[in-house]
Amino acid sequence: MTGPTLRDRIEHYYTHVPLLFAEAEEFGTLRLFVRRAAGAPYYGGPSHAQPAPGDGGRTVKAADLERVRARQRELGVPQAFEWLAEARPGLRATVEGTGVAVEERPLMVLDPARAPAAVPLPAGVTVRAVAADDPALAAVLAVPNLAFGGPASVPAGEIPAVRQTLRDGTKVLVAAFAPDGSPLAAGHYHPCGGATEIGGIGTHPTARRQGLGAAVTTALAAHAADRGVRTVFLAYAQESVARLYARLGFRPAGTTLLIAGQPARGQRPTAG
Incomplete structure (x- = not known):
């Protein structure tokens, strides 16, 4: 069977x-x-x-x-x-x-027989999961906004709600930090039923082309696998990004379709 x-x-x-x-x-x-x-x-x-x-x-x-x-x-x-x-x-x-x-x-899915590829980090940069009580939480949540050309902050009401999801495990947030503790890149996943989609990957405009998005993606995949998640997948919009994910161990896994112009995952939409 x-x-x-x-x-x-x-x-x-x-x-x-x-x-x-x-x-x-x-x-x-x-x-x-x-x-x-x-x-x-x-x-x-x-x-x-x-x-x-x-x-x-x-x-x-x-x-x-x-x-x-x-x-x-x-x-x-x-x-x-x-x-x-x-x-x-x-x-x-x-x-x-x-x-x-x-x-x-x-879509691309991580090959379950292949551990996520390690990504070298710039000197002094660290990657870690962000806890609900982390003082850097607000700054971490703002990084994807900045990556997509949005505001440098998130609405105050969003922070307590995110804290609750981090506490109850319905959201996992991972970020790369500079030596001074400022967040440089971030991403998240929501585990459900043994599967998850990695999303919201964004790198601060001043920290691009250092492999930080790849490092966060790899850390999220490893974190999910350690929690027993067996199906780890993600979506992409550009072939150059697909080539990067392929180097990290992801392979093609179908296609999602969506109405053109709707907000991408991890982006805060404008009023509509």
Whole structure:
């Protein structure tokens, strides 16, 4: 008897990990995730939709898509929608048939038979997990913002919420630090059901091209493996990044599709 396939494990993760932070609202063939509290950390964006699970692969209805969009407008959040291409091969045509462009985010999974490759660090730089009571927490959370051209700080209400997820283990945050203790790069993962997606990798603009993003990625993968996570995957948007991940031990593992222009993981969206 065989176990779940890699596709099954990734799809299960996509279906269940948002429920750590959000409530699910059902719209026929679609499910919309609405975070429980403002400022709460969220996987995939403030409110994103995906095909409803356990429906036997029903064709997603355009009418359900419009109902979800109306709810997202009501909530004042981006119209974010994400799904695994291989699990719903006909859904792209449905979405594009409503006049919405779709983008691809290829996935890569860490080879379970290969330990994450070690990444050399610049002199004096250290990489470690960030605890809930770490005095550098606020500065660490701001690094991905800066990496993506955002503000140099995070909303005050977000910090207590992140602290809680770090305490209860639903979020793991890792950062690279300069010798003076200032954070240079950061990333996170949310473990769920023996799987996790590494995301939110960002390097401070002044610290790029030193391998710090790769070092954080490797540290996150090793941390997850030490906690018993057996399926570690990530998404990318550029081939140059894929080549880097391949050197770290990741291999192709399918494709996620999303509505063009929606916020990437780890980025704080603008008001919508």
